[in-house]
Amino acid sequence: MVSVIIPTYNRAATLARAMESVLRQSYDDLELIVVDDGSTDGTKELVSSFSDARVRYVYQENAGACRARNRGVEEARGELIAFQDSDDEWLEDKLEKQVAFLEEQGADMVYCALDSFFETGEREGVLPAKFPPVKQSREETVRQMLFSGTVVTQTVLVRAACVREVLFDAEMPRYQEWEWSVRFAYRHDCAFLPEVLVRRYIQKDSISRVGRNLPIAITRIFYKNFDVIRSDRALWKLWTREVANYRFQYGMKAGRECRYAFFATGNPKFLLKWALCLFGLEKKVGRHAD
Numbered sequence: 148m149v150s151v152i153i154p155t156y157n158r159a160a161t162l163a164r165a166m167e168s169v170l171r172q173s174y175d176d177l178e179l180i181v182v183d184d185g186s187t188d189g190t191k192e193l194v195s196s197f198s199d200a201r202v203r204y205v206y207q208e209n210a211g212a213c214r215a216r217n218r219g220v221e222e223a224r225g226e227l228i229a230f231q232d233s234d235d236e237w238l239e240d241k242l243e244k245q246v247a248f249l250e251e252q253g254a255d256m257v258y259c260a261l262d263s264f265f266e267t268g269e270r271e272g273v274l275p276a277k278f279p280p281v282k283q284s285r286e287e288t289v290r291q292m293l294f295s296g297t298v299v300t301q302t303v304l305v306r307a308a309c310v311r312e313v314l315f316d317a318e319m320p321r322y323q324e325w326e327w328s329v330r331f332a333y334r335h336d337c338a339f340l341p342e343v344l345v346r347r348y349i350q351k352d353s354i355s356r357v358g359r360n361l362p363i364a365i366t367r368i369f370y371k372n373f374d375v376i377r378s379d380r381a382l383w384k385l386w387t388r389e390v391a392n393y394r395f396q397y398g399m400k401a402g403r404e405c406r407y408a409f410f411a412t413g414n415p416k417f418l419l420k421w422a423l424c425l426f427g428l429e430k431k432v433g434r435h436a437d
Contacts, residue, residue, distance in 0.1 A: 149177040149227045149242055150307065153196030154212045156184040158233035159193045161348070165233050170199055174242035177201060185209030199293035213315035213323050215364040216300070220310055228307045230300045234348045235261075237301075241344040248340045252282055255335035256305040258298050258328075261345035271349065274299065278341045287331040293372060293382055296325035302345050303328075309335045319367060321360035326368050340428045362393035366404075387411040397419050 151169050153164055155367060162181070169179050180195050184204045188361065194204045205222055210247035227249070229242065241259070249257045260278065263271035275297040283291065292298065300323070313331045315323055331337070369376065370391045376382045394401035402424035409417035423432055 148225035149174065149229055149246065149304070150219070150223035150225035151177055151179045151229045151231055152182060152216055152223065153179065153231045153233055153244075154182045154184055154215030154219065155186060155190055156209065156212070156215075157186045157188045157190070159186070159188045159190045161350075162190060162193055162233045165231050165235055166194070166197060166202070168192055168235075168237040168239075169231055170197070170201065171239055172237065172242045173240050174246055177242065178203060178224060180205060180219045180222055182207065182215040182222075184211065184215045188205065211317055213317040213319060217314045217317070220307070220314065223307055226307055228310055229304045229306060232301045232347070234350055235301050236346040236348070238344045238346070242304070244342065244344060245340060248338065249304060249306075252338040253336070254282070254338035255304060255309045255324075256331060256337045257340050258302040258304070258337070259340040259342055259344045261299055261302055261347045262343050263347045263349065265349050273343055274347075279339050281341065282336075282338045285332055285336065287374075288337050289329055289375060290379060290382065292325070292329045293368075293376065294385070296322060296328075297327035297339070298324050299345070299347070300324040300327075301347065305331075306335075316367075319364055321364040326364070328373065329368070330374060351387035359397050362390070362397050362399055365390055365393060383407075384411045387416075388417075391417055391420065395424070395429055396433050398430040400424070401429055 153165055166179060178201050180203045183190050194202065205218060207218055216230060245257050260273055260275060262273055265271060275295060279291050281295055313334060315327050319326050328437060343354045369386050376386045387408040389406040391401055394404050402421060405421035405424055408429050409421055
């Protein structure tokens with residue numbers, strides 16, 4: 148059985164679409180766990196309106212999407228776990244294809260591509276834009292994932308025993324699936340199913356729109372994977388540049404990161420930023436400083 152987890156917070160307007168896309172899957176040996184993270188918009192009543200016996204409703208005080216996913220993992224009865232977002236939609240054969248692919252590849256986690264749309268209806272495009280290899284060593288997978296955040300939560304199917312060993316980091320304000328997927332890949336085998344099986348709809352109040360979440364999140368990923376990034380010249384150059392630029396741009400302390408970036412890239416702009424940081428001028432100079 149597959150346990151499908153939908154964390155939700157005040158998304159009653161789109162939750163029905165997400166739930167319906169799960170319940171109409173061609174692979175029907177599933178349970179759907181809706182973890183309501185303190186909604187105040189009639190979410191409970193909406194979930195109760197579904198008469199399907201496979202639906203379960205779990206309520207928790209507002210604690211964030213990561214804790215809601217972790218709560219769903221705790222409640223799950225299936226040997227496999229999938230995650231859906233309350234804004235999005237699965238194609239009808241998503242689970243059927245992923246379950247077969249998981250066994251075919253002998254993997255612990257599989258993920259697929261998605262087609263992304265803005266709330267206006269404008270199409271963002273297929274993600275990832277460049278498909279990664281179907282299967283790699285754990286070391287190669289970690290490296291590939293650090294180069295680009297190719298895993299999106301609602302594209303994942305994972306063995307329950309494995310995800311219970313590697314839960315979501317509740318302190319991540321953004322890029323939760325990126326951080327989780329890299330940490331997961333250190334310990335377990337991952338495979339990419341090169342098909343679009345999910346439609347994502349980006350809402351205007353999406354957490355990904357919150358600016359300062361970006362430098363906080365990439366800084367956490369950078370230091371969590373510091374040794375691996377530092378040992379790879381291309382990763383080191385990429386990550387030091389990105390972390391230094393975003394921290395400085397948002398007026399956060401960035402002296403150490405600008406120093407790393409200068410020695411990694413040789414770019415004199417990081418030497419200048421490093422000097423400005425020595426005088427504590429990030430907040431005055433950063434374009435988006437609070």
